[in-house]
Amino acid sequence: MPDPIAADADRESSAIDSTVDRLDAALLGGNRTLTLRDLAARSGPGVGLEDARLFWATLGLPQADPDAPVFTEDDVAALARISALVVSGAMERHTATTLTRALGHTSERLVLWQVEALVEDTAARYALDDTSARLVVLDNLAEIGPMLEAQLVHSWRRHLVSYAGRMAVEFGDAHASQKPDPTELPLARAVGFADMVSFTRRTAELGPNDLSALVHRFETAARDVVTAAGGRVVKTIGDAVLFIADDVVTGARVALGLAQTLGAELDAEAALQAAGLAEAARGETPVRVGFVQGRVLSRFGDVFGASVNVAARLTDIAEPSTVLTDEVTAALLAADPRYRLEPQEPRELAGLGTITPYLLSPASPRAE
Structure with missing residues (x-):
């Protein structure tokens, strides 16, 4: 007599295989009929097996057997x-290699972010457990994937044009005859961190859904504040956000906006979405902010330099809902009537x- 459990498992496996086939057709341009050797041979003169292997590795995808048919014409x-x-x-x-690695790293994180958001949405709307929600999302990816792809292309184009515009404004009047100091980092930027106070204690008793909601609220609110003030988010690191701005005044506006707004926004969201939950989900959720003006190196989607380290250390010692800066940055802002700068004890x-x-701090309640 056939095993009904085994039969159910076979049907589920067949359904999943069918879903993967539909995804291949929708997103990969057809069936996977080419091997790694085929990929190298058909990608043009001068492309060898190791070039194909390196390309696949820098995309961050699992290495395939050279003779396994896992590639498509789109890969070629x-x-x-x-x-x-x-x-x-x-x-x-x-x-x-760097350009390909950037695509692979960013795409992997983007896919993870988007799919997890779809799973969370599906689980909430249809009252499903996590596994069931994932299976529903998997079944619908072939239909929703092309829309996500189109939105990605649109967003990438807008960001590329925006970045080009900022470069044109900043460097359009520069002359090739002006030789930069080779020992100096290339970009003058305001850079800062905002760190959620007592994140570990506040989240210790939260379940996965409440923790996800808290982190989502933090990232969303932080990005909204930074963007509205004229800055840009470099990255978020769980309970912290790293931002940059093109000038010191914009940096100050971003820093104060984060310190003054973020805790209140998170608290308001928590009151609406997590009323009656653990103590960690109630009360203020303030941030500490450190920011400085300095020169940075921009590489790999991140920024590096002494000023980044200074901003991070100042964040560590800042009081909740306050902004600390250094003496150099304070001097740059000293003549601006919108801001008040008070020296603290040397640390x-x-x-x-x-x-x-x-x-x-703002010089008055209306300071921007």
Whole structure:
């Protein structure tokens, strides 16, 4: 007599295989009929097996057996495009690798973010457990995937044009004859951190849904405040956000906006969505902010430099809902009537020596 449990498992496996096939047809351009060797051979002159293997690895995708048919014609087109730039001499090999790695890293995180959001939405709307919600989302990805792809392309284009516009404004009047200091980091930027106070204690008793809601509220509110004030979010790190701005005044506006607004917004959301839950989900959720003006290096979607380290250390010692900056930045803002700067006791900061922090606050309730 056939095993009904085994039969159910076979039907579920067949359904999942069918879903994957529909996804391949919708997003990969057809069936996976090509091997890694085929991918290399069909991607143009000068492309070898190791080039194909490196391309796949830098996308962050699992390595395939060279003779396993896992690739499609779209994969050939993608490798051919980037390889042609290298073979023609229009781009260095390491640059092509960096561009591909950037796509892989960003795409992986984006897919994770989007799919988890769809799972959470499906579970909430249809009162499903996590596993059931994931199966529903999986079954619908072939239909929703092209829409997500179109939105990604639109967003990427807008951001590329926006970045080009900022570059044109900042460097349009620069002259090639002006030789920069080779020892100086290239970009003058305001950089800062906002860190949620007592994050570990506040989240210790939260379940996965409430923790997800808290982190989502924090990231959403932080990005909204930073963008509205004229800055840009570099990255979020769970309970912290790293931001930059093109000038010191914009940086100050972002920093004060985060300190003054974020806790209140998170608290209001928590009151509406998590009333009656654990103590960690109630009460104020303030942030501490440190920001400085300095020079940074922008690489790999991140920023580096001494000023980033200073901002991080100032965040560590700031009081809840306050902004600390350093003496150099305070001097740049000293003549601006919208801000008040109060020197604090000198502090010894790890790896940086003794620094005199300055408390930044609005000069009046209406200061921007």
